[in-house]
Amino acid sequence: MTRSLSDARATGSLWCAVALRSYRRHSTYRVATLAGVVTNIAFGVISSYVFVTLWGQRPHLGGYDVVDAVTFTWIAQALLMPVAVWGGGFQEDFTERIRSGDIAIDLYRPTGLVPWWLASDLGRASFHFLARATPMIVAGALLFRLHYPPNPQRWAAFAVAAYLAVFVSFGLRFLVSLTAFWLLDSRGAEGIAAVLGIFCSGLVLPLVVFPSGLRQLLLHLPWAALVQTPADVWLGKTGGVVGTVSALGLELLWGLALLAAAYAVLRRANRRVVVQGG
Amino acid sequence: MQSFGAPTAVWWCRVADIVQGVRAYLLLAGMWVRATMTYRASFAMMTLSQFLVTFIDFAAILVMFSHVDSLGGFDLAEMALLYAASSLALGLADLLVGNCERLGRDVRSGSFDVMLIRPVPALVQVATNAFSLRRLGRIAQSAVVLGWSLGTLHIDWSPARVAMLLLSGVCGVLIFSAVFVLGGAFQFWAQDSAEVANAFTYGGNYLTQYPLSIYPGDVVKAVTFIVPVAFVNWYPLLYVLGRSVPGAMPDVLRFAAPVVAVVMCAVALLVWRRGLRRYQSTGS
Numbered sequence: 001m002t003r004s005l006s007d008a009r010a011t012g013s014l015w016c017a018v019a020l021r022s023y024r025r026h027s028t029y030r031v032a033t034l035a036g037v038v039t040n041i042a043f044g045v046i047s048s049y050v051f052v053t054l055w056g057q058r059p060h061l062g063g064y065d066v067v068d069a070v071t072f073t074w075i076a077q078a079l080l081m082p083v084a085v086w087g088g089g090f091q092e093d094f095t096e097r098i099r100s101g102d103i104a105i106d107l108y109r110p111t112g113l114v115p116w117w118l119a120s121d122l123g124r125a126s127f128h129f130l131a132r133a134t135p136m137i138v139a140g141a142l143l144f145r146l147h148y149p150p151n152p153q154r155w156a157a158f159a160v161a162a163y164l165a166v167f168v169s170f171g172l173r174f175l176v177s178l179t180a181f182w183l184l185d186s187r188g189a190e191g192i193a194a195v196l197g198i199f200c201s202g203l204v205l206p207l208v209v210f211p212s213g214l215r216q217l218l219l220h221l222p223w224a225a226l227v228q229t230p231a232d233v234w235l236g237k238t239g240g241v242v243g244t245v246s247a248l249g250l251e252l253l254w255g256l257a258l259l260a261a262a263y264a265v266l267r268r269a270n271r272r273v274v275v276q277g278g
Numbered sequence: 279m280q281s282f283g284a285p286t287a288v289w290w291c292r293v294a295d296i297v298q299g300v301r302a303y304l305l306l307a308g309m310w311v312r313a314t315m316t317y318r319a320s321f322a323m324m325t326l327s328q329f330l331v332t333f334i335d336f337a338a339i340l341v342m343f344s345h346v347d348s349l350g351g352f353d354l355a356e357m358a359l360l361y362a363a364s365s366l367a368l369g370l371a372d373l374l375v376g377n378c379e380r381l382g383r384d385v386r387s388g389s390f391d392v393m394l395i396r397p398v399p400a401l402v403q404v405a406t407n408a409f410s411l412r413r414l415g416r417i418a419q420s421a422v423v424l425g426w427s428l429g430t431l432h433i434d435w436s437p438a439r440v441a442m443l444l445l446s447g448v449c450g451v452l453i454f455s456a457v458f459v460l461g462g463a464f465q466f467w468a469q470d471s472a473e474v475a476n477a478f479t480y481g482g483n484y485l486t487q488y489p490l491s492i493y494p495g496d497v498v499k500a501v502t503f504i505v506p507v508a509f510v511n512w513y514p515l516l517y518v519l520g521r522s523v524p525g526a527m528p529d530v531l532r533f534a535a536p537v538v539a540v541v542m543c544a545v546a547l548l549v550w551r552r553g554l555r556r557y558q559s560t561g562s
Contacts (some may be wrong), residue, residue, distance in 0.1 A: 031470035039477040046485045050349075053492040125430045188323025191412075195330040205338045209345065233560075 015119040016110065022123030033131050036081060041130070041139045044077040048144055062208030064142045068235050071147045072206050074140030074253055075231045082128035083226050084173060086194035090121045091177050096189075098180040104273050114262060125166040133162075149234055150188050154262050161230040164251035168225040171258025172197070176261065181269040202228035208237075222254040295399075302398040308405035314410055316459045320411060328415025330363055335487060336423055350492035355430040356519060357489065362424035363511035364486040367450025368479065369416035375405040375455045376413065379476070380460025382469040391559050401550060404462065431519075439518050446514035449539040454479060456542035459550055466553030482507035491557050498525060506542065509535040 048070045054189050056065035060127055064072065079085065094117055097103045106113055140146055149155045176193040178184035200203060200223035207218045207228045229247050238247040309483060314321050343354045352360070381404055384390040393403040433439065461475020482505065490498050490512050501508040509531075516523055517532040 005465055029470060030470055032473065035468075035471045035473040039473045039481065042477040042481040043484060046488075046493075047483065049493050049497070050488055053350055054342055054346065057349075183317070183320055185317040185320035188317075188320035188327065191324050191327025191331070195327050195334065197338065198331065199334045204334055205341055210341055211344060 006183060012139060015115055018116060018119040019123030022120040026124050026127040027131070028157065029166065034119065036132060037135045037139075040077045040080060040136055042076070044136065044140060045071040045073050045143065046142075047077070062206060064206065064235075065209060065235065067145055067147050068237075069206065070139070070144050071235060072143070072202075072231050074136055074146060075234055076227050077134035077140075078136035079162065079165065079230060080203065081132040082123075082125045082162070083169045084125075085169070085197045085201050087173055087176065087190050087197065087257055089124050089170075089173065090117045091173050091190065093182045094174075095177045095186045096176070098186075100186055101273070105270050107273065114174065115265065117174065118167075120171075121170050122163075122166060122184045125163075129162065132272050147235055150235070154233070154236065154244075156229060157248065158234045160248055161233040161251060164255060165226050165230050167255040168222050168251055168258060169197075171255055171262055172222060174262045176267050178269055181272045197223060200224070201226040202231065206231070216262065220250070222258060225251040225254055299399050299402050303402045303406055305529070306398075306403065307409040309407060310409035311411055314412070318325035324410075324412040325415040328412050329419045330415075332416040332419045335365075335372050335484070336361060336419075337513075339487070340499055351524070352489040355427050357487075358423050359429035359431060359519070360489060360511050360515060361447060361487040362420045362427055363450060363531040364483050365420035366417060366424060367447065368454050368483040368511050369413060369420055369453035370451045371458055373411075373413040373417065374451070375401075375458045375462075376479075377405050377407050378458045379472050379479070380404075380407070381462040382472050383467040385465065385557075386468050388559070391516070400554060401459070415435065429553065433518065434520060439520075442514055443518050444517070446511060446535060449514065449535040450510040450537040451458050453535075454482070455503070456539075457482065459546040463546070463550040463553040478505050478507070482510070486511050495526060498527065502527065502531065506538045509538040538549070539548075 038086045050064060050072055051069040055061055055064070055069045059065065061069075063205060084091075097106060107114075137146075149158055149197055172193065176189050177186055179189040183189065200207075200221055202218075202224065203226075207215055207224060209215075210218060216275050219228065229238075233247060306362070312352050336358070340353075342349065343357075347353065349357060368509050378401075380389070384393070384404065384407065390400070390404075393407075396403065437562060457478050458475070461472070461478060464475065465471055482501070485493075485497075485501060486507055490508060498508065512529045513523070514533075514535045523531060
């Protein structure tokens with residue numbers, strides 16, 4: 001009993017250590033972070049003017065007013081990096097290890113492969129929330145009029161939604177990277193995944209303005225959890241407490257389902273490990 | 279005393295250099311094409327994803343036009359023309375010199391030092407490094423939209439308009455190429471700044487997909503005089519569409535794209551040279 005408890009504590013602190021080091025690693029890329037923020041702001045500004053024009057002509061499109069739409073675009077640009085909507089984060093390192101065969105070493109380590117990379121990705125995301133997302137919201141607030149969550153509960157709900165977005169995104173990206181076991185070069189699959197991520201998450205255009213059939217479908221797919229759901233929680237479009245909790249619940253459900261799928265695929269992939277060289 | 283009439287030996291050497299550079303470019307690019315063909319499934323998916331990823335922007339425009347008939351005073355076919363011209367120019371520039379945006383990585387890893395001791399211009403090597411035909415995905419997609427747009431629009435074609443359309447394409451490629459090279463050269467000073475260049479290349483492409491009439495005057499001024507991506511499609515195509523320039527800008531700008539393209543290329547090459555001259559290895 002005490003043994004398993006201390007084991008659990010040790011494992012817990014291991015994942016915390018992995019996450020913390022990943023956070024620190026990403027915090028060393030200062031110029032790159034600044035460069036990225038500048039680029040995201042440029043896209044945010046352009047997109048804002050497009051939405052101002054569109055909502056100027058159709059003031060209540062998709063149940064959003066023009067300020068909602070502009071707020072949406074800044075939230076989307078803010079979440080882009082932390083949530084890794086079009087892929088990235090741990091993927092580059094991970095797929096390179098699969099390709100080179102180094103993954104064989106990882107597989108006989110006494111730590112689980114999935115939680116290791118999940119912890120590392122959560123560490124990265126935490127840094128990006130601080131250094132990439134926050135400046136975006138500040139920039140959006142300085143340049144345009146935005147809507148903000150009216151009370152601490154909604155801010156908290158948004159924070160939960162944003163971390164769940166990272167969790168869902170991790171599941172999607174991990175599955176995509178696992179294709180490297182079969183294809184060796186997973187960049188093609190990553191490209192297709194990026195397309196789905198950009199289009200189906202609401203990043204370029206809020207899902208609420210899509211034609212109704214497509215909108216209903218997309219709102220229930222995992223990609224909606226990446227941008228649309230957190231933004232709707234921020235904007236208060238999820239309804240009252242029940243609506244918000246069920247929106248967060250759907251995110252969690254997709255995250256867990258994808259994680260289960262990742263474990264299942266990983267079991268099959270283990271049989272395909274090729275150790276090259278020697 | 280040097281004669282000014284006949285081409286001098288120096289001049290001939292320079293021509294020979296350019297021919298050599300182009301030859302090296304083609305050789306290196308061909309080598310990379312063969313290399314990427316090793317992983318065929320991945321290559322096919324990458325090209326398809328490039329096709330689709332660029333289609334997303336147009337899909338977004340289509341969704342918008344399911345709610346409105348015009349945006350900023352331009353209908354769908356006109357916007358498709360603006361969109362396709364900008365994307366095609368960016369796609370071709372990306373194919374030719376887009377790899378410059380990865381200069382910082384080559385500098386960090388030290389592989390740029392290796393390029394400097396080879397008897398081929400560094401710019402050619404950087405541009406062709408990991409040259410990839412998957413970029414044809416974007417080009418193919420914009421070509422399809424361009425074809426649809428030209429088939430749908432009722433343009434009163436004259437030789438001048440056809441010439442302007444073609445000229446617009448060439449100038450667009452040159453302007454975006456210059457921006458790519460500038461973005462690369464900037465990394466001689468700030469190695470990790472690759473993403474800033476994206477704001478001007480992909481950002482410039484995103485901005486010019488829409489009619490500039492939807493942006494405030496200051497934004498239009500910035501993309502006319504500071505980072506002149508407005509000349510990639512907006513000004514020349516206004517002439518093709520038979521429109522005058524909306525807002526405060528003079529109509530004569532519709533004919534200025536070639537001048538802008540030449541100036542941009544000259545500036546890009548100069549900045550590249552300065553960057554190269556002050557380059558010191560990372561030393562690690």
